[in-house]
Amino acid sequence: MNTKVTIAGVTLNNPVMTASGTFGSGMEYSDFVDLGRLGAVVTKGVANVPWPGNPTPRVAETYGGMLNAIGLQNPGIDVFVERDIPFLQKYDTKIIVNVCGRTVEDYLEVVERLGQEPVDMLEINVSCPNVKEGAIAFGQRPDSLYDITSQVKKKAKQPVIMKLSPNVTDITEMARAAEAAGADALSMINTITGMKIDIHRRKFALANKTGGLSGPAIKPVAVRMVYQAAHAVKIPIIGMGGIANAEDAVEFLLAGASAVAVGAMNFVNPYTTVEVVEGIEAYMQQYGIENVTELIGAVEELR
Numbered sequence: 001m002n003t004k005v006t007i008a009g010v011t012l013n014n015p016v017m018t019a020s021g022t023f024g025s026g027m028e029y030s031d032f033v034d035l036g037r038l039g040a041v042v043t044k045g046v047a048n049v050p051w052p053g054n055p056t057p058r059v060a061e062t063y064g065g066m067l068n069a070i071g072l073q074n075p076g077i078d079v080f081v082e083r084d085i086p087f088l089q090k091y092d093t094k095i096i097v098n099v100c101g102r103t104v105e106d107y108l109e110v111v112e113r114l115g116q117e118p119v120d121m122l123e124i125n126v127s128c129p130n131v132k133e134g135a136i137a138f139g140q141r142p143d144s145l146y147d148i149t150s151q152v153k154k155k156a157k158q159p160v161i162m163k164l165s166p167n168v169t170d171i172t173e174m175a176r177a178a179e180a181a182g183a184d185a186l187s188m189i190n191t192i193t194g195m196k197i198d199i200h201r202r203k204f205a206l207a208n209k210t211g212g213l214s215g216p217a218i219k220p221v222a223v224r225m226v227y228q229a230a231h232a233v234k235i236p237i238i239g240m241g242g243i244a245n246a247e248d249a250v251e252f253l254l255a256g257a258s259a260v261a262v263g264a265m266n267f268v269n270p271y272t273t274v275e276v277v278e279g280i281e282a283y284m285q286q287y288g289i290e291n292v293t294e295l296i297g298a299v300e301e302l303r
Contacts, residue, residue, distance in 0.1 A: 032271055068212050126149075
């Protein structure tokens with residue numbers, strides 16, 4: 001039974017990874033999870049300088065999920081290179097660094113720094129506010145997405161994964177723009193913009209007013225978008241959005257994802273990622289599947 005998948009020339013032991021922002025760089029979870037059992041660890045967003053993040057409160061529970069407005073708090077590239085990369089190198093897993101920034105120049109600075117580091121892939125988070133364009137996210141305009149993708153590709157030494165925002169009218173338009181600009185893979189979906197109001201205090205639950213909705217509530221939207229994108233582009237897709245167990249993960253694979261990432265459920269059950277790995281193996285055994293790649297895009301229409 002072969003669980004290996006290859007994305008942009010990088011072979012993972014299995015198709016399960018962590019979703020950025022829900023797992024740190026693995027240190028906090030290493031007491032619960034054997035990181036060597038994961039196909040890859042996707043780090044929390046890394047910027048060129050430390051970011052303090054948004055004011056609190058910045059997390060709120062919702063039906064079937066959670067809202068967050070963390071604001072990409074992170075210690076910056078210097079600390080990440082010195083502390084986090086050496087830690088992750090101890091494990092038999094791939095290292096995917098999530099890169100964030102406020103301007104194209106911010107992204108490029110981090111990408112260039114990482115060019116000399118032993119990391120396997122870069123995930124470019126294009127849902128950050130683009131200050132120079134009036135706080136419109138790079139990931140919400142095809143021309144902006146094309147521009148930043150092409151500029152990152154010129155500087156990157158590692159394969160580039162563009163993380164797409166679901167807060168768009170047509171996800172296939174964004175997927176095609178990233179592919180046309182040279183992206184090696186896509187990861188999707190990022191969180192859906194949402195809001196919660198405390199009716200007793202008559203105040204917003206988050207200091208930021210809005211936040212990103214994640215968790216099981218968004219899974220049907222995520223599966224649909226992965227399916228649409230998989231039929232629009234030829235590059236691999238890493239599917240995410242509400243994966244709580246192996247059944248959810250297999251659903252994404254059948255929709256066309258080459259790999260999957262577990263996010264919000266890490267907060268509910270720190271062992272979720274390994275349970276998903278084991279569950280996929282059990283599913284393959286149950287249905288006599290020799291190679292996990294047989295599942296990718298294998299959904300059939302009802303007859």
